[in-house]
Amino acid sequence: MTTELDVVAVAVFAFFFILVTVMGFMAARWKRGETMAHIDEWGLGGRKFGTWVTWFLVGGDFYTAYTVIAVPALVYAVGAYGFFALPYTIIVYPFVFLVMPKLWKRAKDSGYVTAGDVVFGQYGSRGLELAVAITGVLAVMPYIALQLVGMAAVIKALGLHGEGLRGELPLAIAFIILALYTYSAGLRAPALIAFVKDIMIYIVVLAAVALIPWELGGYGAVFQAADDAFKAKGAGGILLGDSQMVAYASLALGSALAAFMYPHTLTGIFASAGANTIRKNAALLPAYTLLLGLLALLGYMAHAAHLNVASPNDVVPALFQTLFPSWFAGFAFAAIAIGALVPAAVMSIGAANLFTRNFWKAYVDPGVSHAGEAQVAKVTSLVVKVGALLVIVFLPTQFALDLQLLGGVWILQTLPALVFGLYVGWFRAPALLAGWAVGFFGGSWIVWQDGLKPLHALSFGGSTVTVYAGLLALAANIVVAVAVNLAVAPRVARTA
Amino acid sequence: MPERSPRPVLWLLLLPYIGLLWVPFYNAREPEILGFPFFYWYQFAWVPLTALIIWIAYRSVRHDD
Numbered sequence: 001m002t003t004e005l006d007v008v009a010v011a012v013f014a015f016f017f018i019l020v021t022v023m024g025f026m027a028a029r030w031k032r033g034e035t036m037a038h039i040d041e042w043g044l045g046g047r048k049f050g051t052w053v054t055w056f057l058v059g060g061d062f063y064t065a066y067t068v069i070a071v072p073a074l075v076y077a078v079g080a081y082g083f084f085a086l087p088y089t090i091i092v093y094p095f096v097f098l099v100m101p102k103l104w105k106r107a108k109d110s111g112y113v114t115a116g117d118v119v120f121g122q123y124g125s126r127g128l129e130l131a132v133a134i135t136g137v138l139a140v141m142p143y144i145a146l147q148l149v150g151m152a153a154v155i156k157a158l159g160l161h162g163e164g165l166r167g168e169l170p171l172a173i174a175f176i177i178l179a180l181y182t183y184s185a186g187l188r189a190p191a192l193i194a195f196v197k198d199i200m201i202y203i204v205v206l207a208a209v210a211l212i213p214w215e216l217g218g219y220g221a222v223f224q225a226a227d228d229a230f231k232a233k234g235a236g237g238i239l240l241g242d243s244q245m246v247a248y249a250s251l252a253l254g255s256a257l258a259a260f261m262y263p264h265t266l267t268g269i270f271a272s273a274g275a276n277t278i279r280k281n282a283a284l285l286p287a288y289t290l291l292l293g294l295l296a297l298l299g300y301m302a303h304a305a306h307l308n309v310a311s312p313n314d315v316v317p318a319l320f321q322t323l324f325p326s327w328f329a330g331f332a333f334a335a336i337a338i339g340a341l342v343p344a345a346v347m348s349i350g351a352a353n354l355f356t357r358n359f360w361k362a363y364v365d366p367g368v369s370h371a372g373e374a375q376v377a378k379v380t381s382l383v384v385k386v387g388a389l390l391v392i393v394f395l396p397t398q399f400a401l402d403l404q405l406l407g408g409v410w411i412l413q414t415l416p417a418l419v420f421g422l423y424v425g426w427f428r429a430p431a432l433l434a435g436w437a438v439g440f441f442g443g444s445w446i447v448w449q450d451g452l453k454p455l456h457a458l459s460f461g462g463s464t465v466t467v468y469a470g471l472l473a474l475a476a477n478i479v480v481a482v483a484v485n486l487a488v489a490p491r492v493a494r495t496a
Numbered sequence: 497m498p499e500r501s502p503r504p505v506l507w508l509l510l511l512p513y514i515g516l517l518w519v520p521f522y523n524a525r526e527p528e529i530l531g532f533p534f535f536y537w538y539q540f541a542w543v544p545l546t547a548l549i550i551w552i553a554y555r556s557v558r559h560d561d
C-alpha cells in the first residue's frame with residue numbers, strides 16, 4: 001500500500017470535510033425550537049425527527065465508520081465467521097419494531113432522555129438507575145475511541161502521516177472541530193451531517209461492489225480466490241466450520257439484542273417524532289444491512305486482488321487505493337471519515353445525557369434548571385470526546401478494542417432492567433440489580449478468563465459448544481433476577 | 497391505550513430468527529447464484545424478506561400515537 005501524499009485524493013477529502021464542518025455549525029439553526037437551552041433540544045433535537053431524518057440518523061449512527069473498516073477486515077482475516085454482522089443486523093429489526101415504539105412512548109410521555117431515566121421512572125431505584133447509566137457510559141466510550149481508529153486508517157492511507165504526535169495531528173484537528181459543532185448544535189449536527197455521510201457511503205459501496213468484482217473477474221472468482229487463500233493459510237474459510245455455527249448464531253442474537261441498548265442508538269430512538277416513525281424505520285433500515293453485507297464482501301475482494309496489508313484494518317483503504325482512481329479514493333476516504341463523525345457525535349451526546357440526567361441531576365444538583373442541564377451536557381460531551389482522543393493517541397488500539405468487546409457484554413446486561421418493565425410489572429429493583437451485577441461481573445470474568453475473547457466453550461457430556469459470552473451472561477442475569485424476585489417479593493409472585 | 501391482543505400477523509416476526517439462527521440449514525456452498533455460494537445469497541435474501549415482513553406487521557398494528 002502506498003502512503004505517498006496523494007494530492008488529488010487529499011483535495012477531494014478536504015472539500016467534503018470542510019462541507020460537513022460548515023453544515024455542522026449551521027445545524028444549530030435547523031428545525032430550531034424556542035430555545036437551545038434545554039436538554040430535549042440539545043440532546044434529542046427537540047424530539048421531532050421524522051421518518052427520513054431518523055432513517056439517516058440511526059443508519060449513520062448504527063452502521064459506523066469502524067464497521068466499514070472492521071467488518072471487511074474480519075471477513076478478510078477469518079472468512080464466513082465475520083459475516084455474523086449480516087444476520088445480526090437483520091434480526092435486530094423485528095426486535096426494534098416490537099420494543100422500541102413502547103420505549104419511545106414511555107420516554108415521550110414522561111420526558112425521559114436516557115435509559116437511566118426510564119429505569120428510575122419505572123422502579124424508583126437510584127441504584128438500578130446508576131447501574132444502567134454507568135454501564136451505558138462504559139460501553140459507549142471505547143466505541144467512540146474506535147471511530148477514531150476508523151478515521152485514522154483513512155488518514156494514514158491519504159499519506160497524511162508523520163512522526164509521533166505530529167502524526168496524530170490531522171485526527172486531533174478533525175475531532176476538535178467535531179467537538180465544537182456538537183457543543184453548539186447538539187444532536188442536530190450529526191442528524192444533518194448523516195444525510196451527506198450516508199449518501200456518500202451508499203455511492204462508495206455501490207461503486208465498489210459493482211466495479212471491483214468486474215476488475216477481478218466476477219463474484220465467482222472473488223469467492224474462489226478467498227477460498228483458495230483460506231485453504232493455503234489453513235485457517236478460516238468461506239463456509240463455517242462445525243464448531244463455529246453456534247458461535248455464529250449466538251453472536252448474531254446477542255449483538256442484535258444489545259444493539260439498541262447503547263446510548264447512541266437509544267438517543268436516535270428517543271429523538272424521533274413518534275412511535276410510527278420507529279416502526280416504519282424498522283422496515284426501512286434493513287437497506288443499510290444490505291450495504292453492510294456488500295461491504296463485508298470487500299474482505300474477499302482483497303484476497304482476489306492479492307493485497308498484502310500490514311493490518312486487516314488497512315484492507316478497505318488499500319483496496320480503494322489500488323482499484324479506484326485518486327479522486328474517487330479521496331471521496332471514499334472522506335465518506336469513511338465523515339462516517340466516523342456522525343456516530344462519534346451521537347455517542348458523546350448519549351454519554352453526556354446519561355451523565356447529566358442520571359449523575360449530575362441525581363446526586364450533584366437535583367434542582368438543576370433545563371438550561372443548566374443543557375449546559376452540563378454540552379460540557380460533558382466535550383470532555384468525553386477529548387477523553388476518547390487521548391485514549392487513542394496514548395494507549396494501544398488493542399485497549400479500545402478489548403473494552404469495546406467487553407462493552408457489548410456489559411450493555412446487554414441492561415436489557416432486563418430497561419425492557420422487561422415495558423411488558424410486565426412483576427420485577428422489583430433489587431432483583432434486577434442483582435441480575436445486572438451477576439451478568440456484568442460474571443460476563444466480564446468469563447471474557448477475561450478466555451483471554452479477552454467473546455466466545456466461551458461450554459462442555460455438555462462429551463460435546464463442546466462455543467457460545468457468545470454476552471448471551472451466557474444475559475441468561476445468568478435473567479435467572480438471578482427471577483430467583484431474587486421470587487425471594488424478595490413472594491406475595492407479588494403468588495398473585496402474578 | 498386501547499386493549500389489544502397480539503395479532504396473529506405479529507408471529508411472522510419470528511421467521512427471520514428461525515431462518516437465520518438455524519445455521520446448519522444454510523452453511524452450504526451449493527446451489528450458487530451469480531457466483532454467490534448459498535451461505536451468502538440466502539442471508540442476503542433475508543434482508544428484503546425481513547423488511548417485507550416488518551412492513552406487513554406495520555400495516556396491521558393500530559397506529560395509536
